[in-house]
Amino acid sequence: MCRFRIYPSPAQEAALLEQCRHARHIWNLALEQWSMWTRDQGPTPGYVEQARQLTEARAVFGWLRAGSQMVQQQALRDFEQAVKNFYAGSHRRPTWRKAGVHEGFRIAGSQASRIRKLSRKWAAALVPKVGWVRFRLSRAVPDAKSYRMTRDRQGRWHIAFAAIPEPIPAPGTGEIVGIDRGVTVSAALSTGELLTCPKLSERERQRLKQLQRRLARCRRGSNRRQRVKAAMAKLHARAANRRKDWVEKTSTDLARRFDAIRVEDLDIVSMTSRPKAKPDPTRPGAYLPNRRGAKSGLNRGILTNGWGDLVHRLEQKARGRVEKVNPAYTSQTCSVCGHCAPGNRESQAVFWCVACGHRAHADVNAAVNIAAGRAVSARRETPAWVSPKREPQHATSA
Structure with missing residues (x-):
């Protein structure tokens, strides 16, 4: 996401909050329908059926009709994607959206491309039912098919364009x-x-x-x-x-x-x-520290x-x-000789190998083991890069 800070006027901020309320209401209604599913009933309504129900609701309720249909339909799209992510195992279960916490909505399609540049530092986006809202140009505006308007708990508004940048190429040094x-x-x-x-x-x-x-x-x-x-x-x-x-x-x-x-x-x-x-076995209803x-x-x-x-x-x-x-015992293994023992970790910041006397910062020593891809088994066996004929040496001999 490519995010910019927007500065709406008081009237525009009130209109944006109204759009957020509509999107939050539609999301919670869709979540309620999905949560009421039981095994003895049929499948819950999908996006197409919910969009048809939304059209009927807009014809009945004037406060819902006063909002943008694009914002309300995209809330259903977002919920559909959240359910798919939940069943795929990549995200958690969709939760209820609360006022003051989840303030935002999404604009997609041709309306997302209505962006005009005002000056070298300012641009404006045409938000449905709100008008042209100014935002600060901290970088070039990407070519995106959708954007999301959000408000954080501090009261700041942002516009985020859905544009995935290209990954950074490798330097080719082999490091x-x-x-x-x-x-x-x-x-x-x-x-x-x-x-x-x-x-x-x-x-x-x-x-x-x-x-x-x-x-x-x-x-x-x-x-x-x-x-x-x-x-x-x-x-x-x-x-x-x-x-x-x-x-x-x-x-x-x-x-x-x-x-x-x-x-x-x-x-x-x-x-x-x-x-x-931890329940206390001696006192029913009490717990241990x-x-x-x-x-x-x-x-x-x-x-x-x-x-x-x-x-x-x-x-x-x-x-x-x-x-x-695998992070197993990387903080207890010497990055020089490979000896693994709890006594190597002298303190939180000091690593002192009891075998070869190597002394270094504990976190840096663990990072060297991670860079080498080293990890030991659960039995704390000596890794293969250490000679089995090597005798442990006292730390004072270093």
């Missing part, structure tokens, strides 16, 4: 890089580089904590609560923008510098899942470092050049 992802260091490269994803500053974190305390004292539904939530959304949006910018720049740099990129094959969804409750607070902090650290976003963008930009390596 291979390994990437070890962590919480303290976002990405450690086998070349020795340590990359850190920018986060909120200490002052911004203190401000967010104050807003969270203030939100707890606000009455639900009050205007004061809405203002506090808007201020919190502004800080969260700032952190997300910094993370996305770092992911884009880092992935582009890696795709241009290396022919092959090897990363750990991590299941981030399972790693960031909530810990299960499961360190939920510590796990939530770890989950927050994983998500704020953009682990999944970095690999996802690398797979798109360096298509066919990203390899996933």
Whole structure:
């Protein structure tokens, strides 16, 4: 997607929000029909039947007829694609769309090409039932057959054109890089580089904590609560923008510098899942401590470092050049002699091999193992690149 920031007038913003309400209403109706399916009934209506029902509903309800038929039909198209993705196993089950969270709609067909350039920095798109809406030209507008208008929780509007760019060509140098992802260091490269994803500053974190305390004292539904939530959304949006910018720049740099990129094959969804409750066998109805607070902090650290976003963008930009390596014991294996032992990991940042005395940054050592495609079995057997006749040496002999 090629996204631009749009600046609607107050009247245009009200019309855009009305279109978002229509698209959200149609989506939720389609989801309700799909969710009511049972084994003793026939199949649920598809897109063609739902489009016919939409035409009948527009003839009866004036508030629905006042909206754009293109927006409402594309909401049905989006839901149909979401159901197909769910049955294909590539996406999760479609969920309900909520006001203030899912604000957006899609325009497709000939109406998506109604774009005109106003000046060197500004252009305008003709949105049905809204008019010409200006957006900032931060790059050239691609030739797309559809675009999507969205509004984030901070209140900013964007227009995103559905245009897939060409992947970045390989440099042809034959260089291979390994990437070890962590919480303290976002990405450690086998070349020795340590990359850190920018986060909120200490002052911004203190401000967010104050807003969270203030939100707890606000009455639900009050205007004061809405203002506090808007201020919190502004800080969260700032952190997300910094993370996305770092992911884009880092992935582009890696795709241009290396022919092959090897990363750990991590299941981030399972790693960031909530810990299960532990029932207390001695007290019915009571539960044992499961360190939920510590796990939530770890989950927050994983998500704020953009682990999944970095690999996802690398797979798109360096298509066919990203390899996933089994991460088993890569942080405990020496990249020089191949000796694998828990004692090699002296601390979170220091790796000191107890066999050969090799000392390095722990994340860089793991990245070197990933770049070589090394992984050990569950029995922690010594890899094949180490001579079986080699005797372990003390670390002090280095």
